[in-house]
Amino acid sequence: MLKVSKSPWLLHYDGSSCNGCDIEVLACLTPVYDVERFGVINTGNPKHADIFLITGGINAQNAPVVKQIYAQMPNPKVVVAVGICACNGGIFKDCYNIDGGVDTAIPVDIYVPGCAARPEAIIDGVVRAVALLDEKRKNMRKEAAQ
Amino acid sequence: MKVSVISVLLYLVLGPVAGGLLAGIDRKITARMQGRRGPSVLQPFYDLFKLFHKQVVVVNDVQDFLVWGFLVFIVFTGGLFFAGGDLLLVFFALTLAGIFFVMSACSANSPYSSMGAQRELMQMMAYEPMVLLVAIGFYDVTGSFSVSDIIHAGSVPAIAYMPGIFIGFLWILVIKFRKSPFDLSTTHHAHQEMVKGLTTELSGNILALVELSHWYENVFLLGVVGLFVVTNAWWSGIIAVAVCLLSYFSEILTDNIFPRVKWDFMLKSTWTVTMVAGVVNLLILTMIR
Numbered sequence: 044m045l046k047v048s049k050s051p052w053l054l055h056y057d058g059s060s061c062n063g064c065d066i067e068v069l070a071c072l073t074p075v076y077d078v079e080r081f082g083v084i085n086t087g088n089p090k091h092a093d094i095f096l097i098t099g100g101i102n103a104q105n106a107p108v109v110k111q112i113y114a115q116m117p118n119p120k121v122v123v124a125v126g127i128c129a130c131n132g133g134i135f136k137d138c139y140n141i142d143g144g145v146d147t148a149i150p151v152d153i154y155v156p157g158c159a160a161r162p163e164a165i166i167d168g169v170v171r172a173v174a175l176l177d178e179k180r181k182n183m184r185k186e187a188a189q
Numbered sequence: 190m191k192v193s194v195i196s197v198l199l200y201l202v203l204g205p206v207a208g209g210l211l212a213g214i215d216r217k218i219t220a221r222m223q224g225r226r227g228p229s230v231l232q233p234f235y236d237l238f239k240l241f242h243k244q245v246v247v248v249n250d251v252q253d254f255l256v257w258g259f260l261v262f263i264v265f266t267g268g269l270f271f272a273g274g275d276l277l278l279v280f281f282a283l284t285l286a287g288i289f290f291v292m293s294a295c296s297a298n299s300p301y302s303s304m305g306a307q308r309e310l311m312q313m314m315a316y317e318p319m320v321l322l323v324a325i326g327f328y329d330v331t332g333s334f335s336v337s338d339i340i341h342a343g344s345v346p347a348i349a350y351m352p353g354i355f356i357g358f359l360w361i362l363v364i365k366f367r368k369s370p371f372d373l374s375t376t377h378h379a380h381q382e383m384v385k386g387l388t389t390e391l392s393g394n395i396l397a398l399v400e401l402s403h404w405y406e407n408v409f410l411l412g413v414v415g416l417f418v419v420t421n422a423w424w425s426g427i428i429a430v431a432v433c434l435l436s437y438f439s440e441i442l443t444d445n446i447f448p449r450v451k452w453d454f455m456l457k458s459t460w461t462v463t464m465v466a467g468v469v470n471l472l473i474l475t476m477i478r
Contacts, residue, residue, distance in 0.1 A: 079220060080220075082232050082236070117246045
């Protein structure tokens with residue numbers, strides 16, 4: 044059966060990450076992990092994306108950016124916070140300039156902890172996000188029917 | 190008449206199927222060349238299905254209309270070609286479709302989209318002379334612009350008379366298939382300096398229409414490749430399909446070997462190839478005929 048989840052297109056945004064998690068996110072696309080075999084494409088364009096991967100915590104500068112990217116993505120969409128900084132601020136949590144995790148700006152569906160998050164963990168997060176996409180699609184249909 | 194109606198219907202139905210499969214095979218071969226497993230061959234169909242089921246976000250009404258224009262004129266182009274129509278009209282319709290696409294990108298007030306539109310215009314400027322030379326070449330060889338006349342012109346394939354024009358056409362196919370090194374306006378590779386360009390502001394079902402148009406367009410372009418080989422013998426059709434697949438593979442290989450170039454190199458090299466391979470071939474043709 045054809046499902047929305049058969050073609051999850053990613054958008055990767057680096058909030059205030061140290062690049063550790065970003066390198067691991069890109070590692071998922073390399074021959075060793077090759078997430079493209081699941082149809083995953085790194086789009087770089089919010090209007091084309093289904094899954095929003097964010098690395099790094101939220102601060103005053105990137106909060107509006109994250110909100111705008113989230114708003115530009117068409118439904119159904121899933122947000123995945125990659126790495127401990129994106130989950131709750133990590134070691135930067137108590138810094139004066141850090142608001143906290145991604146969920147201080149937009150609703151987060153999947154949390155992938157780790158410092159840096161390992162590619163296996165990221166792929167696991169994406170797979171869970173993909174399952175959630177189908178669910179959200181169903182809910183969209185139900186809402187449209189009502 | 191009957192044959193042309195059937196072939197148009199076949200193109201309308203099987204065009205997207207073949208185009209989607211070609212795109213899937215492209216992704217598989219590309220992945221294997223990079224040492225990856227790659228997605229399923231049916232992946233482009235999954236993508237299309239997904240795009241049709243996304244939320245509809247309308248940037249402006251004009252854009253949707255223009256993308257529909259792109260699809261309609263691409264289908265018209267291919268339909269006319271497979272009906273055995275006039276090759277000149279086919280190529281003019283192709284240009285018109287391209288203009289619709291550029292206008293749709295221009296209509297959105299977005300820097301990436303307009304950059305893509307400008308680059309697409311540059312690409313059209315680069316490949317358009319060669320496209321016209323192809324039509325003139327076929328006329329010189331067969332004495333007709335009509336595709337059905339060209340097919341039934343004789344037992345010697347047109348490529349025997351115009352190998353230079355064929356090489357020139359393969360060159361511009363890189364631009365038309367949006368393959369690296371000439372994928373300036375929009376690309377499928379995420380590592381380029383500007384990725385989506387033309388299609389930046391398109392999403393959901395409208396982006397799906399663009400994908401669908403590209404599939405129709407690719408099948409039509411491979412049809413033109415086949416026209417170089419096909420003769421009035423029935424088995425030439427098989428050779429034509431083989432040559433089409435071979436040239437498609439060579440485009441994939443090119444895509445994976447060369448990095449993107451700047452627009453001025455694209456323009457200069459394409460016009461040089463057009464002059465050296467195309468015009469010289471045409472001059473020789475005119476002299477021996």
